[in-house]
Amino acid sequence: MTDQSALPNSLSNSLPNSLRSQPDERGHFGQFGGRYVAETLMPLILELEKEYRAAKEDPEFKREFEALLKHYVGRPSPMYFAERLTEHLRADLPEGKGPKIYFKREELNHTGAHKINNCIGQILLAKRMGKTRIIAETGAGQHGVATATVAARFGLPCVIFMGAKDVERQKPNVFRMKLLGAEVRPVTAGAETLKDAMNEALRDWVANVHDTFYIIGTAAGPHPYPELVRDFQSVIGTESREQIMEAEGRLPDLLVASVGGGSNAIGLFHPFLDDADVAMIGTEAAGLGMDTKKHAASLAGGSPGVLHGNKTYLLQDEDGQITEAHSISAGLDYPGIGPEHSWLHESGRVSYVPITDAEALEAFQLCCKTEGIIPALESAHALAVLPKIAGNYDSDKIVIVNVSGRGDKDIFTVAEALGEEM
Amino acid sequence: MTRFDTAFAKGPALVCFITAGDGDTAANLDALVEGGADVIELGMPFTDPMADGPAIQEANLRALGKGTKTADVLQIAADFRARHPEVPLVLMGYANPMVHRGAEWFAAEAAKAGVDGVICVDLAPEEDADLGPMLRAEGVSMIRLATPTTDARRLPAVLDHAGGFLYYVSVAGITGKQQAALDTIEEAVSRLKQSTDLPVAVGFGVRTPEQAEAIARVADGVVVGSALVEIVGKHGDKAAEPLRELTSALAKAVHNARKVAA
Numbered sequence: 001m002t003d004q005s006a007l008p009n010s011l012s013n014s015l016p017n018s019l020r021s022q023p024d025e026r027g028h029f030g031q032f033g034g035r036y037v038a039e040t041l042m043p044l045i046l047e048l049e050k051e052y053r054a055a056k057e058d059p060e061f062k063r064e065f066e067a068l069l070k071h072y073v074g075r076p077s078p079m080y081f082a083e084r085l086t087e088h089l090r091a092d093l094p095e096g097k098g099p100k101i102y103f104k105r106e107e108l109n110h111t112g113a114h115k116i117n118n119c120i121g122q123i124l125l126a127k128r129m130g131k132t133r134i135i136a137e138t139g140a141g142q143h144g145v146a147t148a149t150v151a152a153r154f155g156l157p158c159v160i161f162m163g164a165k166d167v168e169r170q171k172p173n174v175f176r177m178k179l180l181g182a183e184v185r186p187v188t189a190g191a192e193t194l195k196d197a198m199n200e201a202l203r204d205w206v207a208n209v210h211d212t213f214y215i216i217g218t219a220a221g222p223h224p225y226p227e228l229v230r231d232f233q234s235v236i237g238t239e240s241r242e243q244i245m246e247a248e249g250r251l252p253d254l255l256v257a258s259v260g261g262g263s264n265a266i267g268l269f270h271p272f273l274d275d276a277d278v279a280m281i282g283t284e285a286a287g288l289g290m291d292t293k294k295h296a297a298s299l300a301g302g303s304p305g306v307l308h309g310n311k312t313y314l315l316q317d318e319d320g321q322i323t324e325a326h327s328i329s330a331g332l333d334y335p336g337i338g339p340e341h342s343w344l345h346e347s348g349r350v351s352y353v354p355i356t357d358a359e360a361l362e363a364f365q366l367c368c369k370t371e372g373i374i375p376a377l378e379s380a381h382a383l384a385v386l387p388k389i390a391g392n393y394d395s396d397k398i399v400i401v402n403v404s405g406r407g408d409k410d411i412f413t414v415a416e417a418l419g420e421e422m
Numbered sequence: 423m424t425r426f427d428t429a430f431a432k433g434p435a436l437v438c439f440i441t442a443g444d445g446d447t448a449a450n451l452d453a454l455v456e457g458g459a460d461v462i463e464l465g466m467p468f469t470d471p472m473a474d475g476p477a478i479q480e481a482n483l484r485a486l487g488k489g490t491k492t493a494d495v496l497q498i499a500a501d502f503r504a505r506h507p508e509v510p511l512v513l514m515g516y517a518n519p520m521v522h523r524g525a526e527w528f529a530a531e532a533a534k535a536g537v538d539g540v541i542c543v544d545l546a547p548e549e550d551a552d553l554g555p556m557l558r559a560e561g562v563s564m565i566r567l568a569t570p571t572t573d574a575r576r577l578p579a580v581l582d583h584a585g586g587f588l589y590y591v592s593v594a595g596i597t598g599k600q601q602a603a604l605d606t607i608e609e610a611v612s613r614l615k616q617s618t619d620l621p622v623a624v625g626f627g628v629r630t631p632e633q634a635e636a637i638a639r640v641a642d643g644v645v646v647g648s649a650l651v652e653i654v655g656k657h658g659d660k661a662a663e664p665l666r667e668l669t670s671a672l673a674k675a676v677h678n679a680r681k682v683a684a
Contacts, residue, residue, distance in 0.1 A: 026548060036517055036544045038473045040569040040594050043576050189479055190469070199472040206473065207595035209571060306517040306544065306552075307470060319492045320522025322469040 027223020
């Protein structure tokens with residue numbers, strides 16, 4: 001290990017032949033990723049990596065994972081041609097402009113979002129490692145619900161850490177988790193949101209490392225989490241590839257997904273990274289706007305740093321103190337981003353676009369009215385890029401948007417933002 | 423002889439931690455030295471201290487709330503060095519504030535301020551390249567942590583490039599919580615000492631002179647943090663006197679431990 005870490009950056013960062021071969025054996029995506037954790041956790045992190053390598057080679061693990069995705073989650077999720085939204089976008093464009101819009105419908109999964117894909121994979125790893133207690137952090141509560149769901153399904157006790165402020169603004173999900181048998185622990189430290197919930201989950205993990213498995217909800221954290229979460233979520237892109245080939249007989253021209261930590265986006269993008277003709281856009285939460293401090297766009301408004309086990313783009317001040325994120329979407333309200341996205345951003349393979357609260361709200365309503373689908377506010381950030389780019393694409397072009405979750409959980413937030421009494 | 427060598431050569435050493443920018447830090451540091459602290463750990467406040475319990479978390483927030491900057495921490499260190507030329511000084515904190523302006527910058531500033539060693543809680547030995555070589559180039563030790571989960575297979579990675587002293591975290595957990603049983607500490611320390619010539623200091627959950635004395639019988643040093651930080655939390659800018667009292671009781675216990683045992 002130490003011999004390798006002594007290598008000059010120019011050697012360890014040499015460009016790979018495939019964009020899909022990251023991370024390196026030390027968990028680095030270029031300069032990003034890595035393992036920045038307290039020593040108490042290191043042996044477990046190393047064991048997890050070893051166990052994950054073994055699981056990947058084990059046909060029984062693969063069989064169990066796929067069977068649960070099919071019969072429990074309800075996969076494959078549909079690839080749906082959003083005809084009315086396509087027409088709506090074309091209405092304001094010159095003849096022959098405006099691509100065909102497809103939705104990858106992750107919101108139809110059990111528990112209503114893509115989060116469950118990863119939770120199934122991680123709980124199978126926990127079981128393999130003989131761990132008997134599950135912990136997780138959650139912001140909006142979607143990952144908390146998905147974790148509580150798999151913990152119930154496998155009969156393991158489960159503690160969910162959630163910022164006290166989020167507990168207050170996401171009451172339906174808090175009750176869902178309780179129904180599923182999880183203990184929800186409100187975190188009163190810091191700003192009482194997702195970042196603080198993650199700190200507290202890490203503190204619990206350090207103290208209970210002997211029996212506890214930490215199911216991290218996004219493609220971030222210490223290696224091997226960014227890699228294994230991506231792999232479990234890659235089912236989104238793998239299915240999309242097959243489905244669009246079946247529907248259109250060719251690969252799409254553009255993929256769009258929202259990025260908080262970035263697990264739904266990396267899950268869609270990764271299987272296409274080596275297809276040079278497939279463009280990709282990740283949308284970051286620009287909150288009240290990039291000209292304010294009230295946003296959660298780590299790439300557009302942050303710089304590289306170290307937090308929560310990995311090196312990645314972070315919102316921080318000139319001293320490296322982490323600053324508070326803001327987004328109308330609790331799921332995007334985090335001052336960091338998964339390390340692979342930082343790498344894809346710097347390499348230019350994926351474009352990242354900031355989307356404001358107002359733009360997301362507009363797209364949210366448009367999707368409801370044109371398609372009869374209430375998207376999660378996170379997914380609305382992806383949809384919101386469509387009016388901006390539709391004019392650049394001819395009408396025979398194909399765009400896939402990841403509708404990563406359903407928006408039932410967000411109706412109170414949206415009502416408040418629109419000034420509706422409920 | 424480094425300052426660490428001198429401090430640990432006298433017998434079991436008392437290592438005292440407080441957070442920079444919390445309360446009247448200069449007066450508090452003087453109180454620790456006057457009370458008999460042999461090594462000072464100065465905490466660099468961070469917004470997200472994920473290995474710390476409530477006492478040190480709150481100290482971090484108090485310090486940051488008062489507007490404590492990295493430049494202030496370095497100034498506190500430099501002033502301490504000017505007042506106390508012989509006492510080893512360690513900066514303890516998290517990676518991001520240390521590497522944000524560039525590790526070379528931080529290492530050079532730390533050296534200039536007279537810092538002897540750095541503990542970077544979330545910089546695993548696997549990521550040493552981010553900070554370790556820059557510190558060593560400036561003659562600042564990278565002090566490593568060993569924990570109850572650091573087994574024989576893992577220990578060589580921890581000890582590789584380790585300097586100053588080895589900090590044994592006696593409980594798998596966060597700062598300020600319960601203390602480990604003494605026999606497990608003794609066993610762990612003797613195991614560590616078979617693999618390194620560095621002094622081994624034991625911390626996490628040490629609050630009273632009695633605990634400190636018991637550990638000093640089996641280890642080269644005893645680290646006390648949360649109990650001191652709580653005093654600063656309680657007494658605000660007037661913490662020096664109560665800090666001196668507790669430190670003095672701890673120092674007496676630590677320094678007399680071997681004599682009592684003999």
